[in-house]
Amino acid sequence: MKTIIYTFGLFFLCSFSVFSQSKIVVFQTDFGLKDGAVAAMKGVSMSVSQDLKLFDLTHEIPAYNIWEAAYRLQQAASYWPRATVFVSVVDPGVGTERKSVVVKTKSGHYFVGPDNGTFTLIAESLGIEAVHEIDEALNRRQNSQASYTFHGRDVYAYTGARLAAGVITLAQVGKRLPDDVVRIPYQKAKLEANSIVGNIPILDVQYGNVWTNISADLLKKWDLKAGQKLKVTIWDGSKQVFEENIPFVNTFGEVPEGQNLCYLNSLLQFSLAINMGDFAGKYGIKSGSDWKIKISK
Structure with a gap:
């Protein structure tokens, strides 16, 4: 019992x-x-x-x-x-x-x-x-x-x-x-020779910062140092809309007000911003599955 x-x-x-x-x-x-x-x-x-x-x-x-x-x-x-x-x-x-x-x-x-x-x-x-x-x-x-x-x-x-x-x-x-769902195609983050390509999935809409899907783990393979400049190129589909050399820093205050910068966001993903400014608004950057970014040393 x-x-x-x-x-x-x-x-x-x-x-x-x-x-x-x-x-x-x-x-x-x-x-x-x-x-x-x-x-x-x-x-x-x-x-x-x-x-x-x-x-x-x-x-x-x-x-x-x-x-x-x-x-x-x-x-x-x-x-x-x-x-x-x-x-x-x-x-x-x-x-x-x-x-x-x-x-x-x-x-x-x-x-x-x-x-x-x-x-x-x-x-x-x-x-x-x-x-x-x-x-x-x-x-x-x-x-x-x-x-x-x-x-x-x-x-x-x-x-x-x-x-x-x-x-x-x-x-x-x-x-x-079946154990799958409908998928939207987009650029996965990956190393390509001396560059990393990825997607701009979203904007930090409150401040105009540009977030990517390039992870900190991927960047570690480059052994980046604070202040090192990266060449950043952005496309909307096949149309190039931005290219510039930008310093990679830990936080916004490491560059003068109004200057462009690269950093890791709160999700530890590569991002772009202007100290006290609106990067996306200034350069007409948007987000979505068609937006592609490449960073090079």
Whole structure:
């Protein structure tokens, strides 16, 4: 009898550890906060369970900008606890044949939204453990079938909340798909002879600094010294838009006000700035999968 009770207890604990969730849902959209769209998504979530903890990543993704949504997920996700559910809705193809999915990464995080490229970067940085297509017959807000243009509220917030609250397991989201997602092509950071090429995925929009995907680890292979100048060339697609020799420094104050500089940002990635100025604005630099940068000694 004791053996049976002990075995059952172990089974219960193991089952609980597999299916328990963090009850945290983090929202990202391109909706802005001028109307009630975000509040509607949160209301749907709270209707699933009032024990949920709801947070915002951002709702200021530029309209339809799937690439920036992909970057912001990568920027923030790894700092959140395992089992956090991210609901990301930048969905210019809403109502079309693009798949609605839940992605579980090898880090133990969940990502809910359209499979339209939004999960490109988290798939690379966190790894994919499983992808499930959302079965809307089971995981859609009741009596919402007549609505074709607000899946963020009717499908993604609802499914994400059910998953975070432990109402459903990942397997109950819907059928399992191959362990991959739609990918947006871009320039990966790599060494090329005496140069490093990479992408400009995002801007530090508050200050106009230009961030790249060139990591500190890649730069270590050059043994750079503070003050050393690097030749920086930037392209928008095939069009060269910038070229200049710029000093690599540890912090902004190491160059005079108004001077260009290279540095490592808070994510330890190669970046460009003007001390007390707006680098992107001055030189017309933008970001996205088509923007390429090369640095040379």
